[in-house]
Amino acid sequence: MSRAYFTITYLPTNGDVTLLAGRCIGILHGFMNKRSCNHIGVSFPKWTDKHLGNQIAFVSEDKAALKNLRHQNYFEMMTHDKLFEISAIKPVPADATEVRIIRDQSLGKLFMGEKRRRMERANRRAEARGEEYIPQYVPNDSEISAFHKIPIVSKSNRNDFVLHLRLELANSIQNTFNSYGFATNEEYKGSVPLLAF
Structure with a gap:
């Protein structure tokens, strides 16, 4: 089955593109959870190693689902207020990367705030067992490729968290994504066209 997509372009020139991307991903997350589906992927047509770009795209074989997603209240309100420009639903180009x-x-575990949170949790667990917590330092010399961070607010508990995203070339087309529209290191291997314009 052929895939289709639509793009959202963030129009404010001084807008926080990661914040806007997070809001759009949050809408997708609610949409997919409500329908118990995992077949819509997210792409960033203007992704570079330095910035995420002012566009997000949603890709799927299910054109009806894309049409319903495209008409979510948040997207229509932002378009009405001239903050978003939403494209028509188009076929994915056959030659797209x-x-x-x-x-x-695992990228989040490299940051000091996350390390501190994990150490505090380990300390609480040790104290609950009546033990003394002695942190172990394990040096990590692994090379990190370019990645982007997108802030998200959980709808269920209103907590803030960050999606750490990295991009890699895919050898084949696969259409299963997590509930945020991305692949994961293990379970979900979904791929999307790069859609570079």
Whole structure:
């Protein structure tokens, strides 16, 4: 089955593109959870190593689902207020480069705030067992490729968290994504066209 997509372009020239991307991904997350589906992927047509770009695209074989997603209240309100420009639903070009945009939770573990949170949790667990917590330092010399961070607010508990995303070339087309529209390191191997314009 052929895939289709639509793009949302963020029109404010001084807008926070990661914040706007996070809001759009949040809408997709609610949409897919409500329908118990995992077949809509997210692409960033203007992704570079330095910035995410002012566009997000939603890709799927299910054109009816794309049409329903395109008409979500938030998207229509932002378009009405001239903050978003939404394209028509178009076929994915046959020659588009196929990539996997991966939500890589291991990247978050590299930051001091996350390390501190994990140490505090380990300390609480040790105290609950009546033990003394002695942190172990394990040096990490792994090379990190370019990635982007997108802030998200959980709809269920209103907590803020960050999606760490990295991009890699894909060898084949696969259409299963997590509920945020991304591939993961293990379970979901979904790929999307790069759609570079």
